[in-house]
Amino acid sequence: xxxxxxxxxxxxxxxxxxxxxxxxxxxxxxxxxxxxxxxxxxxxxxxxxxxxxxxxxxxxxxxxxxxxxxxxxxxxxxxxxxxxxxxxxxxxxxxxxxxxxxxxxxxxxxxxxxxxxxxxxxxxxxxxxxxxxxxxxxxxxxxxxxxxxxxxxxxxxxxxxxxxxxxxxxxxxxxxxxxxxxxxxxxxxxxxxxxxxxxxxxxxxxxxxxx
DNA sequence: CTGACGATTCACT
DNA sequence: GTGAATCGTCAGC
Numbered sequence: 739x740x741x742x743x744x745x746x747x748x749x750x751x752x753x754x755x756x757x758x759x760x761x762x763x764x765x766x767x768x769x770x771x772x773x774x775x776x777x778x779x780x781x782x783x784x785x786x787x788x789x790x791x792x793x794x795x796x797x798x799x800x801x802x803x804x805x806x807x808x809x810x811x812x813x814x815x816x817x818x819x820x821x822x823x824x825x826x827x828x829x830x831x832x833x834x835x836x837x838x839x840x841x842x843x844x845x846x847x848x849x850x851x852x853x854x855x856x857x858x859x860x861x862x863x864x865x866x867x868x869x870x871x872x873x874x875x876x877x878x879x880x881x882x883x884x885x886x887x888x889x890x891x892x893x894x895x896x897x898x899x900x901x902x903x904x905x906x907x908x909x910x911x912x913x914x915x916x917x918x919x920x921x922x923x924x925x926x927x928x929x930x931x932x933x934x935x936x937x938x939x940x941x942x943x944x945x946x947x948x949x
Numbered sequence: 950c951t952g953a954c955g956a957t958t959c960a961c962t
Numbered sequence: 963g964t965g966a967a968t969c970g971t972c973a974g975c
Contacts (some may be wrong), residue, residue, distance in 0.1 A: 792956070821969035823957050840956060859973060871957050881970085914956055935954070938959095 739899030739937050741765065746889060749811035749830050755828050755838035758784035759909075759928045761895065763902035766844060768877040768893050775852050775877050777844030779901065780930040781937060783912045785827070792918035792926075795872070806885055807836035814893055815884040816879055821872030826879045828888060828895070837930045842870045842913070842927070843935045844877075851902030869937040906931040913938065 744764065751757050759782070767776040768777045785793040787807075792819075806815045807829055815827040815838055831837040844867040853859075853876035854864055867876045867913060874880070879893065888894045911924035916922050929936045 785956075794956080801972070806960090817956090818970055820957055820967080820970095822967065825956060827956085834959055842956085869957070910968095912956070917955085 741767075741896040741898050744895045744897060749888065750832060752831055752835075754786055754830050754839060755784040757837075758782040758926065759907060761839060761841075761857055762907050762928050762930050763846065763900050764879065764892075765896045765898055765900075766841060766873075767848075767896060768876075768879060769891055770816045770878055772861035773849065773852055773878075775846075775849030777846045777873075777877070778840060779843075779880070779895070780845050780933040780935050781841075782928050783842055784926040784928075785838045785840065786926070788833075788925075789843050790918070790924075791916035791921040792912060792924075793836065793838070794828065795838075804836065808834055809885075812888045814879075814883050814888060815856070816881050816884045818881050819871070822824055824831040824874040824880050826874045841871055843868050843929075843933075843937050844873055845933060845935045848878070848881070849889075855944055864934045866935075867899075868935045892937045902930065 749774050761782050764779050765776050766779055789793055789799040795807045810833045813829040815829050816824055819825050826836040827840045829838050846867050850862050857860050857875050867873050886893045908929050908931050910927045911923050912927045
């Protein structure tokens with residue numbers, strides 16, 4: 739089945755948690771200067787806007803950096819974390835509703851040579867696109883890409899017909915958001931069960947299967 | 950203007 | 963398991 743780019747309607751859905759889950763199994767593609775890199779999304783996290791303490795837009799805090807999250811659906815929100823890592827998010831839902839989905843891990847598909855070059859790795863292993871910092875590095879995404887429209891051809895997400903069984907998507911609490919109090923416990927992280935590119939220790943995720 | 954800190958990663962003990 | 967790297971952002975003065 740040919741690649742079918744996800745459309746505005748997909749990103750404009752009201753339930754960001756459902757979107758984060760739906761993105762598991764889709765393909766993230768970047769095409770810069772004619773060079774394409776892509777991978778299947780195997781880990782995401784939802785950030786539920788103004789009511790989510792873990793979100794940069796919590797309490798409707800609008801700053802120059804987070805302004806893009808308050809924009810329309812289907813835009814990229816890329817920011818620098820720890821002064822080193824560029825983290826790639828997809829803005830969802832209508833204008834003024836600052837929902838976003840963080841892409842945390844991919845299984846590489848196309849352009850692996852380019853990914854190796856960008857990351858300085860010698861051969862592909864699970865760390866190539868495991869973890870949000872590594873995903874951006876491998877796909878060549880930087881903070882300057884904030885505001886990129888995912889309906890264009892530079893950065894986009896597509897469906898290649900790959901089917902993920904609902905039972906193979908595991909929900910867990912999000913990573914690295916301890917500052918968010920009880921919101922840190924929400925099951926807003928989704929992973930493709932058993933996939934080696936999922937970040938973290940990749941062990942025993944089954945404890946959260948009933949969430 | 951200043952200082953504290955982070956939706957992380959990696960090397961090292 | 964622990965700690966360093968590294969800098970844009972933001973609250974506070």
